[in-house]
Amino acid sequence: MSFVVVLLSGCLAGCHGDGGPxxxxxxxxxxxxxxxxxxxxISVGRVLTGTALGRRFALCRPxxxxxxxxxxxxIGVFAESLTFADRRNRTVxxxxxxxxxxxxxxxxxCGGSAGRLVAxxxxxxxxxxxxxxxxxxPLAYAWIEPALGAHWVGVDQGGYTEVYEVLGGLPVRIATRKRIELARSRATFVVTQYDSHGKALIRGKLEARVAG
Structure with missing residues (x-):
């Protein structure tokens, strides 16, 4: 895999008072x-079975x-998620x-979603x-479909970028604490998609609203 990671240390979980990540x-x-x-x-991602997850999956299995x-x-800085599809790959x-x-x-x-897959x-x-x-x-979660050639999806978290790896041939479940409008049931994610080497392919905003 063509990327370099550096382990960070010296602070309690999730803190970044110096403006860094x-x-x-x-x-x-x-x-x-x-x-x-x-x-x-980097938000840690892995592909495994529900059986391996045990009760963690059983608590939310539809x-x-x-x-x-x-x-x-x-599992990221302040959020975590599971993403999976049915056997016919019609619903995620x-x-x-x-x-x-x-x-x-x-x-x-604390929540969950289901979406229909088309092709x-x-x-x-x-x-x-x-x-x-x-x-x-408040937390906001949403899926993003990776662009052709994208291997990483970065989300602006205000002061740092949280990066998610594209895995399992599934949409990438991202999260944020920024730009959430609870009264309007909507949130905006500022997203950059990268290739496997970290070259930016697409930058833009995902403006999402809770489905009615």
Whole structure:
């Protein structure tokens, strides 16, 4: 894989008071920088089965989805998610992490989404703004379809860029605490897509609204 990461250290989880990127991810893991992108943090992603995730998947598994479904798990600075599709690849699902202010869902999950795939691609980002972080601040989750040749998706988090790897042939579930309009059920993500070497391919905004 053609990229360089640098482990960051010296600060408690998620803090970046000096204006630089956070030093740790959600569960205290040392954050890694994506070297081609200044002030960046890599959101850890991996592909595994629901069986391997055990109760973590069971807590949010929709009816009709088998336990050994292939899943993309992501753990970032302040958010985490699971993305998976049904066996016919017609619907993609997400489990979104955080605190459910209504108290209806068990940690680590607070929300979820489902979107229809057309020719293997998602037509709606399926915004979720139900969740809150550990300090009660709103979180916004959405999917983004990677552009042709894109291997990394960067999201401007205000002071640093959080970078997500494209994995599993599925849309990339991204998250932010910035530019969320709860009263209008919408959020804006400032996104840059990169090739495997970190060369920027596309920059722009994803303006998403909760589906009615």
């Amino acid at each position: 956070p030093r740790h991810l959600l569960y205290g893991e040392a954050a890694a920088e994506f070297k081609p992108v200044r002030n960046s943090v 009816a009709g989805i088998v336990a050994d479904t292939r899943i993309v798990e992501r 699902y997400a489990c979104d992490g955080g605190i459910d202010p209504a108290g209806e869902r068990h940690l680590p999950w 293997g691609r998602l037509l709606d980002p399926r915004l979720d703004v139900i969740c809150r972080d550990r300090k009660g601040r």
